[in-house]
Amino acid sequence: MNAKRTDFVATVVIDLIVASVVGILFFLLAYILTAGLPHVSWSFLTGATDAFSGAGGIGVQLFNSFYLLVLTMLISVPISLGAGIYLAEYAKDNWRTSLIRSAIEVLSSLPSVVVGLFGFLLFVVKFKIGFSVISGSIALTFFNLPLLTRNIEESLSAVSRSQREAGLSLGLSKWKTELGIILPVALPGIVTGIVLSAGRVFGEAAALIYTAGQSAPVTNFADWNPMDPASPLNPFRPAETLAVHIWKVNTEGLASNAAALSAAASAVLIIAVLLFNLGARLLGNYLYRRVTASK
Amino acid sequence: MEQTNSQLKNQDTQSHEWDTRLHHATKATHEDWIGRGISYFCIGIIILVVASMLWFITSKGIATFTQNHVSLWKFLSGTNWAPDQGQIGALPMILGSFAVTFAAAIVATPFALGTAIFMTEISPNRGRKFLQPVIELLVGIPSVVYGFIGLAVIVPFMRHVVGGSGFGIISATFVLFVMVLPTITSMTVDSLRAVPRFYKEASLALGATRWQTVSRVILRSATSGILTAIIFGMARAFGEALAVQMVIGNAAIMPKNLISPASTLTSQLTTGIGDTIDGTLPNNALWSLALILLLMSLFFNALVRFIAKRGQLKHER
Amino acid sequence: MNKGSKLAMGIAALSILLVGCGKATSSTSSKGSSEALSGKVTAVGSTALQPLAAKAGANFTAKNSKVNLTVQGGGSGTGLSQVQAGAVSIGDSDIFAEEKDGIKADKLTDHKVAVVGMAPVVNKDAGIKNLKMAQVKKIFTGKITNWKEVGGKDQKIVIINRAQGSGTRATFENAVLKGATAIKSQEQDSNGAVQKIVSTTPGAISYLAFSYFTNKLQAVSIDNVTPTDNNVQTNKWKIWSYEHMYTKGTPDKATAAFLKYMDSKAVQNSLVKDMGYISIHDMKVTKDAKGVVTQN
Numbered sequence: 021m022n023a024k025r026t027d028f029v030a031t032v033v034i035d036l037i038v039a040s041v042v043g044i045l046f047f048l049l050a051y052i053l054t055a056g057l058p059h060v061s062w063s064f065l066t067g068a069t070d071a072f073s074g075a076g077g078i079g080v081q082l083f084n085s086f087y088l089l090v091l092t093m094l095i096s097v098p099i100s101l102g103a104g105i106y107l108a109e110y111a112k113d114n115w116r117t118s119l120i121r122s123a124i125e126v127l128s129s130l131p132s133v134v135v136g137l138f139g140f141l142l143f144v145v146k147f148k149i150g151f152s153v154i155s156g157s158i159a160l161t162f163f164n165l166p167l168l169t170r171n172i173e174e175s176l177s178a179v180s181r182s183q184r185e186a187g188l189s190l191g192l193s194k195w196k197t198e199l200g201i202i203l204p205v206a207l208p209g210i211v212t213g214i215v216l217s218a219g220r221v222f223g224e225a226a227a228l229i230y231t232a233g234q235s236a237p238v239t240n241f242a243d244w245n246p247m248d249p250a251s252p253l254n255p256f257r258p259a260e261t262l263a264v265h266i267w268k269v270n271t272e273g274l275a276s277n278a279a280a281l282s283a284a285a286s287a288v289l290i291i292a293v294l295l296f297n298l299g300a301r302l303l304g305n306y307l308y309r310r311v312t313a314s315k
Numbered sequence: 316m317e318q319t320n321s322q323l324k325n326q327d328t329q330s331h332e333w334d335t336r337l338h339h340a341t342k343a344t345h346e347d348w349i350g351r352g353i354s355y356f357c358i359g360i361i362i363l364v365v366a367s368m369l370w371f372i373t374s375k376g377i378a379t380f381t382q383n384h385v386s387l388w389k390f391l392s393g394t395n396w397a398p399d400q401g402q403i404g405a406l407p408m409i410l411g412s413f414a415v416t417f418a419a420a421i422v423a424t425p426f427a428l429g430t431a432i433f434m435t436e437i438s439p440n441r442g443r444k445f446l447q448p449v450i451e452l453l454v455g456i457p458s459v460v461y462g463f464i465g466l467a468v469i470v471p472f473m474r475h476v477v478g479g480s481g482f483g484i485i486s487a488t489f490v491l492f493v494m495v496l497p498t499i500t501s502m503t504v505d506s507l508r509a510v511p512r513f514y515k516e517a518s519l520a521l522g523a524t525r526w527q528t529v530s531r532v533i534l535r536s537a538t539s540g541i542l543t544a545i546i547f548g549m550a551r552a553f554g555e556a557l558a559v560q561m562v563i564g565n566a567a568i569m570p571k572n573l574i575s576p577a578s579t580l581t582s583q584l585t586t587g588i589g590d591t592i593d594g595t596l597p598n599n600a601l602w603s604l605a606l607i608l609l610l611m612s613l614f615f616n617a618l619v620r621f622i623a624k625r626g627q628l629k630h631e632r
Numbered sequence: 633m634n635k636g637s638k639l640a641m642g643i644a645a646l647s648i649l650l651v652g653c654g655k656a657t658s659s660t661s662s663k664g665s666s667e668a669l670s671g672k673v674t675a676v677g678s679t680a681l682q683p684l685a686a687k688a689g690a691n692f693t694a695k696n697s698k699v700n701l702t703v704q705g706g707g708s709g710t711g712l713s714q715v716q717a718g719a720v721s722i723g724d725s726d727i728f729a730e731e732k733d734g735i736k737a738d739k740l741t742d743h744k745v746a747v748v749g750m751a752p753v754v755n756k757d758a759g760i761k762n763l764k765m766a767q768v769k770k771i772f773t774g775k776i777t778n779w780k781e782v783g784g785k786d787q788k789i790v791i792i793n794r795a796q797g798s799g800t801r802a803t804f805e806n807a808v809l810k811g812a813t814a815i816k817s818q819e820q821d822s823n824g825a826v827q828k829i830v831s832t833t834p835g836a837i838s839y840l841a842f843s844y845f846t847n848k849l850q851a852v853s854i855d856n857v858t859p860t861d862n863n864v865q866t867n868k869w870k871i872w873s874y875e876h877m878y879t880k881g882t883p884d885k886a887t888a889a890f891l892k893y894m895d896s897k898a899v900q901n902s903l904v905k906d907m908g909y910i911s912i913h914d915m916k917v918t919k920d921a922k923g924v925v926t927q928n
Contacts, residue, residue, distance in 0.1 A: 037429030102357025195350025589707020
């Protein structure tokens with residue numbers, strides 16, 4: 021009886037904790053959305069920003085955020101896939117591997133401002149790339165690599181041994197087994213990891229202030245030649261993202277409605293992250309079904 | 316004669332073929348070499364990045380001591396931070412960073428544990444469908460937004476409840492609590508899920524209640540994973556800058572209590588770095604703060620490794 | 633060092649060439665010859681100047697579409713460091729290069745593009761509208777700690793200072809503290825943060841550029857002089873500073889054209905005023921790097 025009562029009490033306590041966590045989360049979301057959504061309009065979403073007062077729309081910033089995200093993922097996913105496979109498959113359990121793991125984790129816990137300054141001094145100043153999409157996405161890659169590598173390694177290692185052995189016994193190479201059998205099974209986990217890191221990339225400001233820059237030159241959305249300076253796809257143009265824009269409006273914004281603008285931009289950011297999460301989750305499930313032929 | 320000759324020839328080429336097949340690498344082996352090469356290359360890139368970052372921060376961070384000849388002890392134990400006047404005592408920031416980090420971890424851990432237990436043991440279905448996306452969404456809120464919500468909500472709240480100006484370690488703790496919650500929760504969930512099913516089934520079959528199973532079997536066998544989660548959360552709190560800076564008050568003075576303004580390593584770093592000149596003492600001093608941050612994250616990682624090793628040994632026994 | 637001097641020589645050689653060209657075209661360069669102007673201009677530094685520079689830059693590139701002009705913040709220190717290192721074409725700064733250790737001011741050329749006035753701001757609840765200069769000094773050095781001592785409410789004073797080394801703080805301390813050391817207190821690095829904190833924190837005092845005044849906080853007069861543009865122009869209001877654009881060596885053609893545009897009537901008479909700065913042309917006094925003010 022006593023144990024039952026303890027069990028009941030514990031369950032109630034846990035339920036309360038969960039309720040309060042959910043409460044906090046919903047308060048945050050409601051706070052951001054109610055403060056921001058009334059100010060969101062179509063012209064706000066697509067319009068150009070007034071050079072600095074911050075008034076006007078966030079169209080370019082929204083595009084920049086997504087472009088930077090895609091570019092960052094293009095650089096970091098292949099590298100972390102390779103590194104994840106190395107750790108899951110080839111690395112021996114010795115001090116060297118342990119050192120490599122530590123190195124990766126140190127990278128993940130570095131404060132973003134330090135990464136940003138490193139990127140600034142190395143890419144922007146030393147390599148003379150300037151404040152640009154590419155500098156920003158390399159800086160973001162630094163964050164992404166450890167998170168993704170860890171996640172990919174874990175997802176790969178979680179696949180049961182029998183699948184691996186089945187592949188090898190068919191005469192496939194380790195590499196083919198990994199790519200053709202293990203990776204598809206691990207895909208949903210990897211996609212979740214990518215989604216999580218995408219959220220972080222989307223919301224990152226400190227690392228981008230000094231690398232991708234704080235200006236969003238008006239771009240010509242009819243020009244899709246990546247080499248043209250006015251093209252939105254040009255990786256060498258400065259690109260203020262949505263998170264940086266929020267930071268800037270909050271810290272130095274001169275517009276009389278700065279508070280409303282930043283609230284609206286925050287709301288859009290949250291919704292974008294939400295949509296991204298949902299989309300990637302659906303994609304992950306779809307891929308999983310396609311590749312493994314399981315329901 | 317001709318036939319046998321050609322047969323012989325044929326045999327010869329065949330055996331030669333076998334010879335090459337057996338003595339030379341197969342297609343699979345080739346693939347494996349390529350694969351190995353690719354994955355080694357990738358890990359090499361990451362190591363290069365880490366190494367250059369370490370070298371960069373270390374070389375900048377030690378300039379305070381090698382070029383400006385500030386004694387390390389004075390830097391670590393001094394309480395006066397005024398780099399413009401040549402005073403660089405970093406102790407207030409070091410203490411501030413530790414205080415908010417530990418306080419946030421202490422507040423966040425029960426909440427994260429409760430949520431994780433709910434998600435894995437009590438209602439896995441609702442947990443996966445509903446709680447997990449919400450928690451992942453939290454990660455995507457920019458720290459700037461956390462900072463301003465903290466300023467608009469938590470600071471006035473603290474001012475009414477505990478008095479003072481509302482700026483201080485306690486406000487920073489609450490902002491960080493929300494920020495590290497997703498990290499600790501999702502990693503705890505992972506480690507709870509990793510507990511073998513039969514542990515739980517055996518316990519339940521013995522007639523243990525759910526709570527007995529959770530507290531005596533599942534949590535116990537996941538201890539090292541949970542500790543790792545907490546330390547990762549602490550590492551995140553330690554490195555957080557923009558949000559903390561808004562609510563802690565960012566005053567480089569020794570923290571007297573939880574409600575007086577204080578500052579952290581990161582908040583001083585972000586505030587000051589734009590106003591200093593490369594190569595001068597104020598700039599070098601800030602990089603020394605960054606170096607402390609780096610060393611701390613190394614320390615946190617060493618701790619995680621240590622705990623993981625202990626956990627492994629326990630399992631093997 | 634060696635590389636730097638080579639670079640400087642290269643720039644010098646190039647700029648002689650360019651200046652020659654510039655002279656030839658400048659007389660006709662209104663709209664027709666704007667196609668001749670191209671190049672990359674990067675201005676980095678002061679966040680206080682950034683709004684103006686960004687807006688003027690956008691207008692400038694609208695007319696000269698071949699010029700790739702970017703304006704970034706990063707702080708005055710970053711601006712001066714980077715222009716000195718030759719990494720950017722223009723270093724924006726709130727303070728004279730002479731005031732910063734580690735900057736060789738004689739290597740840089742100063743272009744003053746605007747003036748910014750700053751004033752103490754207090755939370756509205758404190759009930760303060762005017763203070764004596766000596767009182768402001770005592771507040772920031774920690775000798776006065778309650779608003780009732782200066783005729784306000786019985787409320788503790790909460791000081792919000794600006795980041796150490798920032799241009800805003802240097803200007804304020806030069807004009808108000810005159811060598812005294814401010815008490816250790818909260819420090820914030822941006823106008824926006826100060827604006828928000830002062831308007832929501834009872835008893836708070838800080839200082840802001842005129843353009844960041846809102847009706848949610850109270851700008852304070854000093855010795856009954858109100859913080860207005862007119863009073864800054866005559867130096868009756870003492871807390872003000874120039875906004876500088878520093879270049880190293882002779883600027884290239886595009887940079888020179890932009891600097892000229894910044895000084896033109898189009899910018900000084902409309903944009904500068906619209907955005908809450910004070911035109912450099914309206915100043916009736918001049919301040920040098922040591923803070924000595926002379927009548928024009």
